[in-house]
Amino acid sequence: MGIIENKFRDNVIITSADKFMNWARLSSLWPITFGIACCAIEMMATAASRYDQDRLGIIPRPSPRQADLMIVAGTVTFKMASRIKRLYEQMPEPKYVIAMGCCATSGGPYWQHGYHVMKGVDQVIPVDVYVPGCPPRPESLLEGFIKLQDKIRRESIATTQAA
């Protein structure tokens, strides 16, 4: 929304449009299935029958072009980092990132001796929500989704979003 950014104060049109856009965005968060390590299994469990993330409108997509959310589920290594960046760049705006688990958040258990582990995926791409756990329970991930939806709910098309 580059044209109208920071040009208007909140008015009835802007806020209604905000409400509508945010509602649309937050209720169809399509994540790219970006499973890297152990957390990917819990991500799959979240998608499976018992936790069923479809209830929140979250349907995993196989391609970054169709996705607007990236769940970095697992340990990010230096070899993988450039690929993550590329996948992130391929996603259409607006895009969000959830760092799932300790490894993606800050290197996790590998922060001390892991010479090949990136200490937090936020070195490569901006992260919106950090979900702790090693691996997080599916409920924790669902709570991360809800936190992200809260964040989206507060956005406005007329103001620049902090990256």
Next chain:
Amino acid sequence: MRAYFIDIFSGVGSVLVGMRVTFSHLFTRSVTEQYPREKIEMFDRSRNRLHVDIEDCIGCYLCDKACPVDCIHIDTIKARPGEDLGLTEKYEKKKTFVFPKFDIDMAECCYCGLCVFPCPTECIYWISDYEFAEYDRSNLNYHFGNVTPEDARVRYEEAEKLKIQKDKEIAAKKAAAGTEIPSQPKDDSTESAE
């Protein structure tokens, strides 16, 4: 030609068999947990988040040593002589340490539980709170220390002063007694922090 039709029939047949299985699940109870509305009860042993009852901690550093990923950072200062720190949860007199720093970085923790076993006072334990996702990573570093940083600085200075004073005293005593080695004064408070 015949094999072609057999293939088609057996294909349709096996798909129907599969569909029967899925269809029969229309009449079974759903297994889905409606998460935000209803929550599963955690087991007693569930490892979700670490918590420290700092009142009970005796500053033995055992959890720190047991941690395979070094996510527990502890700093202790001896309490002032005669300072009343209140009672522990078990209504015992408190130990003589204060904690300017007892941090557990849950973003580095590997949730293995190795820190919980060696604790002599069982003051570090798992709680069943699993909903602590954050927008900012630094919020995942949990502080359990019971002294403010300002207070800690004062206490460090005091400890430093006491140490210098004690060194002086020992030196003076040594000088007075000549070669004779004086017995150490038994005053805990004069020892510096670890």
Next chain:
Amino acid sequence: MPDLKTEEMVVQMGPQHPATHGVLRLEITTDGEIVRKINPHIGYLHRCFEKHCEELNYHQIIPFVDRCDYLAAMNNEHGYVMAVEKLLDIEIPERVEYIRVIMSELNRIASHLVALGTYGLDIGAITPFLFTFRDREKILDLFEMTSGARLLYNYIWIGGVAFDLPNGFVEKCFEFIDYFLPKLKEYDDLLSYNKIFIKRTAEVAIIPPAVAIEWGITGPNLRASGVDWDLRRDEPYSIYDKFEWDVIVADGRVGVLGDSWSRYYVRVLEMEQSASIVKQALEGLPSDENVKSAVPKKVRPKEGSVFFRSENPRGELGYYIISDGSDIPYRLKMRSPAFCNLSAISDVGEGLLISDLVSLLGSIDIVLGEIDR
């Protein structure tokens, strides 16, 4: 048109591809639809496990062992602690052995369930995934009840286990076995004998026994090629010799020996045997023994080395530990089964169609965590 020539094209599959299990990258040289050459690139999940082992003491390594093969953490722990116990030369209470076997076999079932479900996803069947994960959750509940974690347990310790079985575990476990055995029929109906599935997997990507042995393929993949070899029976460790069960060897009832379908179906049948072992172990579980009585305070093995193998859901898991007498291993090398299984792909995958390559890749059931370590 036999003389139609197409130019060779290099296709990159992965590292983020819906049909690769994890972050594997395959550089495929194709001739039309046919794969001419496969160049696998691994290491996208290299988490420096062996370096960590040289920095941490024997107890602290267990959480990292879990994270190597995250689908079968109990089996990994079991192998590791047995290797260290062999180095230490200590006796283990019988109850501990029983508990370990129960946990390992339950985890084998859980791991095979993931293999089945994701294999269905790779081939294009989504429903079996939902079914297998539903049943897996029940096993994870049993694990969480016992150890406190759902995926990475840190439960089996050197000389013992972290906790005794909780109250009601045995009943719940029996309940699970009774629930689970009829479900195998459900998987058969849903997937195994589905005509489309058979067309995609049977007689596809055949690994002959000689090739399998040459490349060091082990576990269900080796047995699917018709080689009758299972460490649990042939080099009995722990207390596996006390139970009655069969080693599942593929018989080629659909397709031929060593094809993708055999590799898939060996797993289905293995789950049944695992369930039977769990049942026998639960029945013979000795009571009233302290499960932590043999846990050493400090693990300081004598100088020396040991190579110990155990049967992981993916194959033979070996630990080569060199001790220099301190409480930190001097060197710990993990012979990970999936590493060897995957290495054969460049040989076996040649000449397949691209879609059959997916069928091969899914059927060898790789876990990148232990390939890259």
Next chain:
Amino acid sequence: MESSEVFKLIESKYPDALKSIDLEGIEQSVTIDVNSIADVCNYLKTESELQFTSLMCLSGVDYEDKMEVVYHLHSLLHDHRVTLKVELSRDNPKLPSVSGVWKAANWHEREAYDMYGIVFDDHPDLRRILLPDDWEGFPLRKDYVVAEKYRGWTIRKIKEGFE
């Protein structure tokens, strides 16, 4: 067949190749001369009495004064196993490849090269396997120092307010 009998057979066939036999401890092993390791392995595999058809494990070890490559062999047919060792100089670790004998050795040798810098002659494709191609140093050597940065990303994590 016991390990010691296998050692005797090797000794009778290749008297020069055998450097020392270690019968102490849990694991009995034999040290083979660097140059004849491929021949010995070939013999162990093809001899009808032995038939070590599978290479279970190949590991590099760095003792601070020397390098070692350890082979664990197993015979599916006769169900016996043997451990071979080869000692190498630390400055120029080089030995013949056994990937011509067992194909399974291919990746194991690449891994040993990747982690220790041990060069296997006549290996069909000796490249780094786990680490990226432009990685510097061999991380499992005992004197390896973790670099500060890799492609601009920090490898070592510096903790705030924690020394």
